[in-house]
Structure formats: structure tokens, C-alpha cells
Amino acid sequence: MKRILSIFKRDLQNSFRDNLLLYMIIIPIILTIGLKFFIPSTQSASSQFALNEALGNEVIEEFKKYGKVEIYSSNEEISDRVNDIDDIAGITKNEEGNFELILEGNEDYETERIPKMIINDLQGVYLDTVNFEINDIGATTPPIALYGALSIMVTAIMLGGVTTGFNIIDEKESGTIKALSVTPMTKFQFIMGKSFLGLVLPIVHVFIIVWIIGIFTPNSLLLLLMTVVSSLISLLIGFLIGVISNNQISGIANMKGIFVLLSLSVIGAMLLPLDKHIFLYWSPIYWSFMGIKDILLNDVTSTKLLINIGAILALTGIVYLSTKNKIKQGLS
Amino acid sequence: MLNIKDLYYSYTKDESYAVKGVSFEVTEGEIFGFLGPNGAGKSTTQKVLTGLLPMQKGKAFVAGVDVRKPNEKLFNSIGVSFEHPNIYKKLSGYENLDFYRKMFSVPTEDPMKLLRLVGLEEAANKKAGGYSKGMKQRLVFARSLINKPKIWFLDEPISGLDPTTANHIKDVIKRKKEEGVTMFLTTHNMYIADELCDRVAFINEGKIALVDSPRNLKLMYGEKIIKVEYTENGQIKKENFSMIKDEDKQKLNKLISEGKIETLHSQEATLEEIFMKVTGRGLK
Ligand SMILES: Nc1ncnc2c1ncn2[C@@H]1O[C@H](COP(=O)(O)OP(=O)(O)OP(=O)(O)O)[C@@H](O)[C@H]1O
Numbered sequence: 001m002k003r004i005l006s007i008f009k010r011d012l013q014n015s016f017r018d019n020l021l022l023y024m025i026i027i028p029i030i031l032t033i034g035l036k037f038f039i040p041s042t043q044s045a046s047s048q049f050a051l052n053e054a055l056g057n058e059v060i061e062e063f064k065k066y067g068k069v070e071i072y073s074s075n076e077e078i079s080d081r082v083n084d085i086d087d088i089a090g091i092t093k094n095e096e097g098n099f100e101l102i103l104e105g106n107e108d109y110e111t112e113r114i115p116k117m118i119i120n121d122l123q124g125v126y127l128d129t130v131n132f133e134i135n136d137i138g139a140t141t142p143p144i145a146l147y148g149a150l151s152i153m154v155t156a157i158m159l160g161g162v163t164t165g166f167n168i169i170d171e172k173e174s175g176t177i178k179a180l181s182v183t184p185m186t187k188f189q190f191i192m193g194k195s196f197l198g199l200v201l202p203i204v205h206v207f208i209i210v211w212i213i214g215i216f217t218p219n220s221l222l223l224l225l226m227t228v229v230s231s232l233i234s235l236l237i238g239f240l241i242g243v244i245s246n247n248q249i250s251g252i253a254n255m256k257g258i259f260v261l262l263s264l265s266v267i268g269a270m271l272l273p274l275d276k277h278i279f280l281y282w283s284p285i286y287w288s289f290m291g292i293k294d295i296l297l298n299d300v301t302s303t304k305l306l307i308n309i310g311a312i313l314a315l316t317g318i319v320y321l322s323t324k325n326k327i328k329q330g331l332s
Numbered sequence: 333m334l335n336i337k338d339l340y341y342s343y344t345k346d347e348s349y350a351v352k353g354v355s356f357e358v359t360e361g362e363i364f365g366f367l368g369p370n371g372a373g374k375s376t377t378q379k380v381l382t383g384l385l386p387m388q389k390g391k392a393f394v395a396g397v398d399v400r401k402p403n404e405k406l407f408n409s410i411g412v413s414f415e416h417p418n419i420y421k422k423l424s425g426y427e428n429l430d431f432y433r434k435m436f437s438v439p440t441e442d443p444m445k446l447l448r449l450v451g452l453e454e455a456a457n458k459k460a461g462g463y464s465k466g467m468k469q470r471l472v473f474a475r476s477l478i479n480k481p482k483i484w485f486l487d488e489p490i491s492g493l494d495p496t497t498a499n500h501i502k503d504v505i506k507r508k509k510e511e512g513v514t515m516f517l518t519t520h521n522m523y524i525a526d527e528l529c530d531r532v533a534f535i536n537e538g539k540i541a542l543v544d545s546p547r548n549l550k551l552m553y554g555e556k557i558i559k560v561e562y563t564e565n566g567q568i569k570k571e572n573f574s575m576i577k578d579e580d581k582q583k584l585n586k587l588i589s590e591g592k593i594e595t596l597h598s599q600e601a602t603l604e605e606i607f608m609k610v611t612g613r614g615l616k
């Protein structure tokens with residue numbers, strides 16, 4: 001254990017003194033601070049809808065999921081309500097039976113967008129981007145906060161493994177791995193020590209992100225669990241980058257693959273309708289994304305949790321089995 | 333301490349061996365020199381003995397441990413100074429040693445003491461990446477002593493150092509010998525081998541040509557030359573006499589009995605000359 005911790009400490013020192021690695025450590029935090037400026041305050045983000053009772057119960061129930069609903073019996077009453085000082089979107093149906101939005105014109109973007117999305121959803125042109133849930137106090141989570149935070153979190157998790165990978169490259173490039181080979185340190189201890197930073201960094205990042213954004217109240221234990229499980233694939237990829245790259249430059253080149261994987265999974269999970277998500281099931285990052293999303297929204301059921309963790313572990317296992325030998329070889 | 337029998341090593345895992353059937357023994361407290369030109373297989377042999385390269389063929393015991401099954405005891409008892417300095421560039425000299433010592437499960441030296449020993453105490457807190465080549469080499473040298481090794485592997489410990497530093501490092505090596513450390517010293521520098529080693533092995537093209545003490549080698553293979561300055565008819569004359577030719581010996585005897593000699597130097601053959609004689613090639 002002493003050796004594992006020493007390796008971790010050395011990697012930490014090295015990472016904070018290496019420009020590239022330092023950059024990878026602080027970028028998720030900078031992005032989160034940037035994101036914070038785009039998040040409307042919780043108050044105005046809590047949507048209100050003025051609905052015509054003629055829309056029917058089903059529609060009214062749907063809107064209730066996303067915010068506060070007021071029911072009116074005529075379009076005039078809705079217009080009056082919309083003209084009041086606060087932001088509220090009026091929704092009714094015209095003669096042809098199409099949805100119609102009644103707005104003052106000076107509402108913020110969200111007030112206009114959210115009802116549109118709910119309507120799209122109701123009409124079957126479903127975009128997953130409004131698939132957020134309502135937390136206990138009835139305020140909605142602004143999608144930009146949710147998806148922004150989620151994207152940064154999975155990126156941070158992937159960067160954790162990359163940091164491990166680059167520390168391995170550093171050992172190889174400087175030949176210090178040979179110096180370690182003539183000590184009693186075992187290969188197992190080396191792998192554990194190198195993994196440590198790649199596990200710790202994402203945890204630190206994920207919790208800092210939750211803290212900076214300030215509107216999530218996730219179950220910390222579940223969030224920790226999901227982060228650690230998600231980091232396994234990232235570590236595996238990190239080790240792979242470490243063994244196949246002989247220097248930082250080729251490391252950076254090999255890192256690109258990860259980011260293709262990352263972007264595909266994240267953008268797919270945000271934009272594809274739920275029934276198309278099946279095309280993303282191969283990606284462990286997709287499952288991390290969905291798993292953390294449930295946790296941030298306090299929408300975890302044991303079934304969902306098991307499916308998400310199971311999928312990540314299974315996919316990680318497959319990648320492990322197919323790369324095990326290559327990694328072993330590369331480290332000797 | 334070292335017991336090597338019929339050691340072979342091929343990088344390509346075929347019949348083209350970099351080390352072909354090397355056998356030797358090193359006893360406790362001895363400095364054993366491995367002398368040979370570039371590419372002779374010196375570093376390869378050392379790498380196999382320190383577990384950096386796998387054992388392919390032959391037998392090797394280091395500190396009583398079979399190198400085929402290297403264990404904690406083996407690595408705790410050896411120190412390895414590498415040919416090419418391999419250090420953490422982003423860590424200071426002190427941090428390099430302090431990290432390395434944590435890898436051992438035996439009592440270790442104080443990093444600062446070792447840095448002082450190799451004259452790096454002033455650079456102790458500077459990043460090792462900024463060290464000069466010689467400083468890096470001294471850091472690697474110091475690092476190899478951190479676990480108080482019983483067997484010390486030194487791959488070209490002096491090459492590339494300025495004469496003062498080189499002398500200093502040689503002194504450290506001599507002091508460690510007095511402390512009873514066994515050493516396996518690899519070099520292509522015959523002066524180092526001559527000065528430091530109890531026995532040297534001449535290695536060429538992966539094979540050991542012969543093993544003996546530098547003194548015996550010189551006695552056996554070296555042609556001793558006596559350089560003499562003497563006065564004849566009031567003039568100073570210089571002449572070299574071989575100690576093998578009878579007529580030279582008689583002439584020298586005569587000069588001595590006549591009391592005409594001003595100065596007299598014996599000049600030994602160098603290990604390099606002997607190496608050339610034995611292997612048919614030079615050390616460079
Ligand atoms: N990693 C390697 N892969 C393939 N061949 C190698 C490798 N390292 C060394 N060799 C070959 O093995 C032979 C012995 O090399 P070695 O490094 O043991 O020589 P050396 O005696 O230490 O020489 P030097 O004085 O240059 O350090 C050389 O022919 C060399 O080309």
C-alpha cells in the first residue's frame with residue numbers, strides 16, 4: 001500500500017507540474033464555471049403554463065410534469081394571464097386542432113422553448129432534451145444545467161483515465177519504468193498506483209461540478225459509486241493509450257479516439273429520441289451519462305441503477321478481455 | 333554472490349545471440365569488471381541479471397536467487413546504475429530519491445546524504461529535468477545506492493563525467509568496496525577497469541574471451557618495456573629495452589653494472605593492448 005500511495009503521490013506531483021496534464025485537470029472546472037453563467041436562476045427556470053381546459057386531461061397532466069399549471073376556460077383569459085408581469089406561456093388549440101402558443105413576446109428563451117418541446121413531445125416528434133424530471137419542491141432542473149453538467153462530468157471521467165495514461169507515457173519516455181523494474185515493486189502495485197489518480201480525479205471533479213452548479217442534490221454515495229464504476233473504462237483506455245504511445249505527442253494523437261467516442265455518446269444521448277438510444281448501447285460512456293443523469297435528478301430506481309452499472313461493467317469487461325494482453329505486454 | 337552459467341540472450345528470439353554462452357562467478361566483496369567494445373553485449377548481460385530482460389537460456393543466480401524467478405529478496409539486495417540516465421524530470425533530485433526509496437522493503441539511505449555523496453546537495457531541490465548530463469548521471473548513481481545494495485550493478489558509471497567528478501565517483505566506488513559491496517561494473521574504459529576491478533572479463537561479440545585480474549593479464553600478455561636514460565661519452569641517451577629479448581636484458585645489465593643510468597621507468601602494457609591481442613580488435 002505504501003508503494004501504491006507513493007506512486008499516486010508522484011503522479012499527482014507530476015501532473016500538476018506538466019502543462020498538458022495540469023490543463024486536463026483544470027479544464028472541467030473552468031468549463032463548469034463557464035456553464036454556471038448560462039444557467040438561469042432557479043426562480044425563473046421554474047416554468048409556468050396557462051392552459052386552456054379544452055386541451056384535455058392528458059395534455060394538462062403532461063404539462064404538470066414540467067411546471068406549474070393554471071387552467072383557464074377561454075383564450076382571452078389566457079391572454080390576460082400571459083400579459084401579467086411574470087413569465088408564463090399560454091397554450092391552447094386553434095380551430096384546426098393544432099397547438100398554439102400565446103406569448104407576450106418579451107419572455108426569456110426557456111419560457112418559449114420548453115412548452116414547444118413538450119408539444120413536440122406530445123405530437124410524437126420527441127426530442128429527448130426535455131426529458132428532465134421535476135424534483136420534490138416542484139421546480140424544474142434547467143436542461144442546460146443538467147446536460148451541461150453531465151457532459152462535463154463524463155468528460156472529466158474520461159480525462160481521469162487519460163491522466164493515468166500520460167503518467168505511464170512519462171515513465172516510459174524517461175525510462176524510469178526500468179528503474180522501478182529493479183525494485184521489489186510488483187506489476188500489480190504499479191497498475192494500482194497508476195490507477196489511483198485516474199480514479200480520484202473524476203471523483204473530485206464530479207463533486208466540484210455538483211457544488212459549483214449548486215442546484216443538484218444527488219445521493220452522494222450513488223454518485224460516488226457511479227463515478228467509480230464509470231472510471232473503470234476510462235482507466236482501461238488510459239492504460240491502452242499509455243502502452244501504445246511512446247511520447248506525449250503520440251499520446252495526444254491516440255487520445256482523439258476517445259473524444260470521438262465521448263462526443264458520439266454524449267451528443268447521441270442528448271439529441272436522439274429514446275427509442276433510438278439502442279444505437280448507443282455499445283458505448284459505456286452512454287450508460288455513464290444516463291446513470292449519472294438519473295442520480296442528479298434523484299430519479300434512481302434499483303432496476304435502472306443495476307442496468308446502468310451492469311452495462312458499464314459488462315462493456316468494460318469486454319474491452320478488458322480484448323486488450324488485456326496488449327496492456328500486459330506493453331508494461332513489461 | 334553472482335553465479336552465471338552458459339547465459340544466452342537473443343533480442344530477436346532466434347539464433348542471433350547478443351550474449352552467447354557467458355559463464356562467470358563473482359565472489360562477495362569483489363569488483364568484477366565487464367570490459368568490451370560497443371555492442372559487445374555488456375549491457376544485455378547486466379539487464380538479464382537484473383531482471384530487466386527475461387532469462388532465455390542458461391542459469392543465473394544473483395545473491396542466491398534464481399534470476400528466472402526474481403523475488404523481493406533479489407531486488408532488495410541489488411542496486412542498478414543505468415547506462416542512460418532515467419529520472420523523473422518534473423521531480424527534484426531529492427524527490428526522485430525519496431520516491432524511489434519507498435519502493436524497497438529494507439532500510440534505506442537518507443536521500444540528502446546520497447546527494448551530498450555525489451555532490452548534488454545544492455541542486456537537491458531543483459527539477460532534475462534541468463540537470464546537466466553529468467548531474468543526471470550522478471543522480472542515477474546515487475539512486476542505485478538508496479537500498480544499501482549488497483550487489484551493485486554499474487553500467488558505465490564514469491563515462492561522460494569530467495575528470496574531477498569522475499575521480500570523486502571512483503572514490504565512492506572504492507569506499508563501497510571497503511564496505512564489502514560486491515560490484516558488477518560494465519565499461520569500455522580500460523583505465524577504469526584497471527584501476528577499480530579485482531578481476532575483469534573481456535567480452536567481445538557476446539562471448540567472454542578471458543577472465544583474470546588486471547595484474548595477471550599484464551604479466552601474462554603484456555610485454556614489459558624498460559625506458560632508460562643513460563650517459564655515454566658525456567651525452568644523455570634514451571633507449572627502450574624489452575624484457576623478453578635476451579640481448580636487451582644483457583645490455584641493460586651492463587648499463588646497470590657500469591652505473592651509467594640517469595633515469596629508469598618500466599612501462600606496462602595497457603589492458604587495451606592486451607584486449608587487442610586476445611580478441612583481435614580494439615575497445616573503441
Ligand atoms: N533493444 C534491443 N533490441 C535489439 N538488439 C539490441 C537491443 N539492445 C542491444 N541490442 C544489440 O545487442 C548487442 C549487444 O548490445 P549491448 O547494449 O549489450 O552492448 P554493450 O556492450 O552494452 O555496448 P555499449 O558499450 O555500446 O553500451 C548489440 O549488437 C546491439 O545492437
Ligand SMILES: [Mg+2]
Binds near residue numbers: 374375376415487
Ligand atoms: Mg552498454
